[in-house]
Amino acid sequence: MASSSITSETRRGVIRDALGIGIATGAYALSFGAISTVAGLSLLQTCALSLLMFTGASQFALVGVVGAGGSVWAGAATAALLGSRNALYGMRLASLLDRSRWRRIAAAHFVIDETTAMAIARDSVAESRLAFWATGLAVFALWNLGTLIGALATHALPDPKVLGFDAAPPAAFLALLAPRLRAREPMAIALGAGVVALVCLPFVPSGVPLLIVAVLVAIFGILRSRG
Amino acid sequence: MMWTGVLVACASCYVLKLAGLSLPASVLQDARVQRTVPLVPVALLAALIATQTFSTGHHLVVDVRTTALIVAIGMVLLRAPFLVVVASAAATAALLRLL
Numbered sequence: 001m002a003s004s005s006i007t008s009e010t011r012r013g014v015i016r017d018a019l020g021i022g023i024a025t026g027a028y029a030l031s032f033g034a035i036s037t038v039a040g041l042s043l044l045q046t047c048a049l050s051l052l053m054f055t056g057a058s059q060f061a062l063v064g065v066v067g068a069g070g071s072v073w074a075g076a077a078t079a080a081l082l083g084s085r086n087a088l089y090g091m092r093l094a095s096l097l098d099r100s101r102w103r104r105i106a107a108a109h110f111v112i113d114e115t116t117a118m119a120i121a122r123d124s125v126a127e128s129r130l131a132f133w134a135t136g137l138a139v140f141a142l143w144n145l146g147t148l149i150g151a152l153a154t155h156a157l158p159d160p161k162v163l164g165f166d167a168a169p170p171a172a173f174l175a176l177l178a179p180r181l182r183a184r185e186p187m188a189i190a191l192g193a194g195v196v197a198l199v200c201l202p203f204v205p206s207g208v209p210l211l212i213v214a215v216l217v218a219i220f221g222i223l224r225s226r227g
Numbered sequence: 228m229m230w231t232g233v234l235v236a237c238a239s240c241y242v243l244k245l246a247g248l249s250l251p252a253s254v255l256q257d258a259r260v261q262r263t264v265p266l267v268p269v270a271l272l273a274a275l276i277a278t279q280t281f282s283t284g285h286h287l288v289v290d291v292r293t294t295a296l297i298v299a300i301g302m303v304l305l306r307a308p309f310l311v312v313v314a315s316a317a318a319t320a321a322l323l324r325l326l
Binding site: 024027028030031041042045048049052053054055057058061062064065066068069071072073075076078079080081082083084085086087088089090091093094097104105107108109111112163164165166167168169170171172173174175176177178180181186189190191192193194195196197198201202203206209210213214216217218220221222224225226 | 228229230231232233234235236237239240241243244245246247248249250252255256258259260261262263264265266267268269270271272273274275276277278279280281282284285286287291292295296299300302303308309310312313314315316317318319320321322324
């Protein structure tokens with residue numbers, strides 16, 4: 001392995017990339033802050049989600065379910081199910097990060113799509129760690145700043161529907177889904193999941209169609225992994 | 228109630244992250260886990276898009292949000308940034324309601 005030292009050129013490159021990703025996610029946090037406030041969460045609850053949950057798709061899911069009239073528990077369950085992929089990211093990162101307990105407890109909060117993508121596929125462990133922490137810190141800072149600005153900007157809106165805010169969450173989910181649809185199987189699963197959710201919707205409480213879909217896709221995945 | 232739900236959801240998401248870093252690799256390397264977990268976000272995000280575009284309460288509806296979603300799909304295909312995708316969908320719905 002290339003050694004623990006990193007050239008200053010590599011270091012600058014990693015930090016520049018981390019800032020770029022931080023700025024991009026900060027822009028997308030603006031829409032999270034806005035959607036969350038419009039969904040009926042308070043400014044403090046919106047900021048708490050970005051500070052404490054800190055995983056975008058789960059946050060959008062929770063406020064999306066609440067905004068559509070579902071219970072916060074259905075939203076919380078959906079958020080946790082969406083967060084399950086972070087456990088797999090953690091597994092990929094475990095061999096790269098410091099094994100000491102306190103470092104691991106701190107690092108866990110930063111285990112998200114962006115930090116995983118930046119940390120894996122590096123030339124050395126030292127470079128992976130730098131990429132993980134630089135990306136984690138940049139995204140955390142700008143994600144929370146973006147959330148606060150987005151929430152403040154929409155806090156005082158009289159009728160959010162006039163501004164089309166009810167059409168914003170599906171577009172946000174679509175932008176999160178699109179990169180995962182690069183093969184035929186996920187495409188078929190996405191279509192199937194959409195149809196199943198709509199078929200269940202008139203008959204069960206709000207938010208529950210999502211949980212039915214989650215159970216069905218888990219059964220599908222387990223059956224497929226045997227075959 | 229809202230606060231409790233928010234905090235429980237935050238704790239659950241953190242525990243999942245920590246579990247990935249802490250559990251023995253054999254648990255998460257199980258073929259069923261590896262096969263199933265990546266499918267969950269695909270199914271849930273698609274179900275969220277469907278229910279939040281085509282329903283109001285417990286009724287299935289087709290309204291301006293459908294057009295907004297079509298615009299968003301076009302923006303994603305054009306590789307527009309996240310904020311542009313979201314803003315163009317909201318703007319479409321707002322404009323159609325003005326007409």
